[in-house]
Amino acid sequence: MNRKNFLSSLLTLGAAMPALAAKTRAPFPLITPPYLKPGDTIGITCPAGNITLKEIQPAVQLIESWGFRIRVGDTVGKKDAIFGGTDEERAADLQKMINDPGLAAILCARGGYGVVHIIDRLDFVGLIQHPKWIIGFSDITVLLCHIHTNFNMASVHSKMCNSFPDDWSKAEPVQAKSILSIRQALAGERMEYAAVPNVQNRAGLAEGVLVGGNLKTIETLAGTPSDIDTAGKILFVEDTGEYLYSVDRMFWHLERTGKLGRLAGLVVGGFKVKPDDPGEEFVRTVVDIVTERVKPYSYPVCFDFPVGHQKENYALKYGIPHILDTRDGLARLSEKSVTLAPLP
Amino acid sequence: MKIPPYLRPGDTIAIVCPAGYMNPERAVTCIETLKAWGYRVRIGRTLGGPSDNYFSGTDEERLADLQEVLDDPGVSAVLCGRGGYGLTRIIDRIDFSKFVKAPKWIAGFSDITILHTHIWSNYKIVTLHSPMAGAFNDGDADDVYVQSLRKALAGAEAKYACGPHPFNRVGVGTGRLVGGNLSLIAHLAGTVSDIRTKGKILFLEDVGEYRYNIDRMLHQLKRSGKLDRLEGLVIGGFTDSKDTTRPFGATVEEIILDVVREYDYPVCFGFPVSHDRENYALKIGVEHTLGISPEKVTLEE
Numbered sequence: 001m002n003r004k005n006f007l008s009s010l011l012t013l014g015a016a017m018p019a020l021a022a023k024t025r026a027p028f029p030l031i032t033p034p035y036l037k038p039g040d041t042i043g044i045t046c047p048a049g050n051i052t053l054k055e056i057q058p059a060v061q062l063i064e065s066w067g068f069r070i071r072v073g074d075t076v077g078k079k080d081a082i083f084g085g086t087d088e089e090r091a092a093d094l095q096k097m098i099n100d101p102g103l104a105a106i107l108c109a110r111g112g113y114g115v116v117h118i119i120d121r122l123d124f125v126g127l128i129q130h131p132k133w134i135i136g137f138s139d140i141t142v143l144l145c146h147i148h149t150n151f152n153m154a155s156v157h158s159k160m161c162n163s164f165p166d167d168w169s170k171a172e173p174v175q176a177k178s179i180l181s182i183r184q185a186l187a188g189e190r191m192e193y194a195a196v197p198n199v200q201n202r203a204g205l206a207e208g209v210l211v212g213g214n215l216k217t218i219e220t221l222a223g224t225p226s227d228i229d230t231a232g233k234i235l236f237v238e239d240t241g242e243y244l245y246s247v248d249r250m251f252w253h254l255e256r257t258g259k260l261g262r263l264a265g266l267v268v269g270g271f272k273v274k275p276d277d278p279g280e281e282f283v284r285t286v287v288d289i290v291t292e293r294v295k296p297y298s299y300p301v302c303f304d305f306p307v308g309h310q311k312e313n314y315a316l317k318y319g320i321p322h323i324l325d326t327r328d329g330l331a332r333l334s335e336k337s338v339t340l341a342p343l344p
Numbered sequence: 345m346k347i348p349p350y351l352r353p354g355d356t357i358a359i360v361c362p363a364g365y366m367n368p369e370r371a372v373t374c375i376e377t378l379k380a381w382g383y384r385v386r387i388g389r390t391l392g393g394p395s396d397n398y399f400s401g402t403d404e405e406r407l408a409d410l411q412e413v414l415d416d417p418g419v420s421a422v423l424c425g426r427g428g429y430g431l432t433r434i435i436d437r438i439d440f441s442k443f444v445k446a447p448k449w450i451a452g453f454s455d456i457t458i459l460h461t462h463i464w465s466n467y468k469i470v471t472l473h474s475p476m477a478g479a480f481n482d483g484d485a486d487d488v489y490v491q492s493l494r495k496a497l498a499g500a501e502a503k504y505a506c507g508p509h510p511f512n513r514v515g516v517g518t519g520r521l522v523g524g525n526l527s528l529i530a531h532l533a534g535t536v537s538d539i540r541t542k543g544k545i546l547f548l549e550d551v552g553e554y555r556y557n558i559d560r561m562l563h564q565l566k567r568s569g570k571l572d573r574l575e576g577l578v579i580g581g582f583t584d585s586k587d588t589t590r591p592f593g594a595t596v597e598e599i600i601l602d603v604v605r606e607y608d609y610p611v612c613f614g615f616p617v618s619h620d621r622e623n624y625a626l627k628i629g630v631e632h633t634l635g636i637s638p639e640k641v642t643l644e645e
Contacts, residue, residue, distance in 0.1 A: 223569075225567065
């Protein structure tokens with residue numbers, strides 16, 4: 001059996017037994033796509049919400065100034081209600097990029113909503129044959145979780161085209177730093193991030209593969225073939241626009257689905273909560289909610305990490321081993337120095 | 345499957361609030377009505393009480409109150425005062441051992457979906473998805489929906505009907521009835537309380553959700569294999585559904601029909617199960633027949 005057929009048979013096996021997917025695929029070695037070199041091409045596509053060609057120009061110009069080429073996908077400028085084209089169009093555009101050996105990375109133009117409509121129609125054989133970085137966050141959490149769980153492929157959790165400022169010279173320092181971190185991650189630099197130490201952090205030192213993303217999206221993947229297994233890993237979560245009671249319910253969901261009990265560490269990013277309705281005051285803060293849920297465990301916990309729907313949102317290498325250090329007032333997340341070789 | 349003993353005059357119904365806080369004044373009419381129906385009423389400590397926040401009491405207080413009425417052989421039914429949010433915080437600490445030996449009716453909806461789904465999935469004991477204490481107010485205690493709770497507790501078999509809906513998919517299906525609040529069913533995915541829908545009639549309702557989120561939750565149900573082998577799908581109210589600033593571009597009915605388009609079981613819309621007044625008592629776990637014709641919809645035990 002040649003490699004292609006072998007991979008296809010594994011993929012078919014997984015598709016037939018989604019419940020077993022995570023377990024049967026666990027021994028898959030980590031696939032780190034080749035890091036980008038000057039002249040490499042990044043595709044821009046809209047698997048979820050829509051965006052215009054004009055709106056992606058700041059991102060296109062900046063990324064080209066980094067020495068990469070850009071290929072604009074067919075879905076940029078398409079619009080079907082809130083989506084960047086119909087399900088068929090979005091799936092086709094992403095599929096074309098997945099299959100294209102000439103692309104080194106696929107940058108999702110924006111989040112919004114829509115990846116779950118197309119995820120089960122995508123054929124990832126091309127991605128394994130030609131590994132490439134998939135970049136995005138928010139609704140793109142679906143893709144990042146899916147390729148981590150099913151293929152153990154690393155990706156980049158970061159800002160997308162809609163977060164690039166129109167005038168780069170007027171970008172706020174943290175915004176500029178966040179966007180530049182995408183370049184660093186893609187170029188293969190070892191990533192290291194410092195959060196502002198929070199007295200409510202739980203001190204400790206942890207090592208594990210970094211997984212996570214948008215908390216609500218992670219919750220809605222439960223029970224599906226894209227669900228993540230967090231045992232032994234460093235989990236990061238962020239969210240926006242949720243009520244505090246809903247944040248509490250989602251942390252309970254993590255707990256009740258076994259996603260908190262065996263973590264190596266927990267990284268809590270930005271949580272922009274919706275104000276309580278009058279008479280429905282939840283009283284607890286996000287820090288209270290998390291602290292209460294992780295009380296039975298002893299792993300390190302870091303709050304206010306710069307990841308989320310905010311200006312300061314650094315590129316994180318998803319699926320890659322990291323070290324979380326919250327000892328002695330530190331709050332540092334760094335990529336483990338030993339880099340695993342990419343697939344030939 | 346076990347059906348708890350139906351109620352006889354003189355039996356006791358306990359009212360507790362295992363989730364959100366309820367102003368006790370909102371339960372007065374309910375208490376008076378239950379007494380007028382010939383039952384004794386026992387009021388749990390979590391109805392009213394000293395709580396000054398979202399919940400009707402601390403987790404420990406809500407758990408203790410619910411545990412006490414579940415275990416008490418003198419209580420024949422537990423009617424939840426209201427939903428809100430809170431059961432997920434205590435469900436894994438409830439001891440169902442006495443309840444399993446001596447089942448009793450548990451009635452309510454919304455957040456109470458967690459109790460219904462957990463109990464059916466784990467113990468195969470029938471519970472009642474029904475109006476709660478607040479539904480008795482504003483002169484509604486005599487309406488058919490509150491009366492359906494009375495009839496269900498007394499042992500009457502459900503024979504519900506409602507009008508046609510232009511989006512209905514005609515057909516007949518027979519299976520055990522499961523379901524409840526869509527947000528909570530989605531939230532239970534992957535937990536020990538998760539719902540099993542194979543060969544069942546599934547009913548869903550929700551309140552105050554964005555259309556994109558309704559779509560996302562339905563795709564979660566679909567992707568987790570909960571929509572492909574149904575006997576029928578009953579859609580209740582999606583009360584006060586909201587749309588994003590950029591319109592989602594599909595109504596709730598269109599979203600649902602699109603998600604189930606490759607299946608051929610009957611689907612009805614606008615069934616009276618909702619956060620509105622229209623909310624029939626439904627026995628979860630009991631076999632029902634769903635009949636959908638161009639003229640009407642029937643759901644009967």
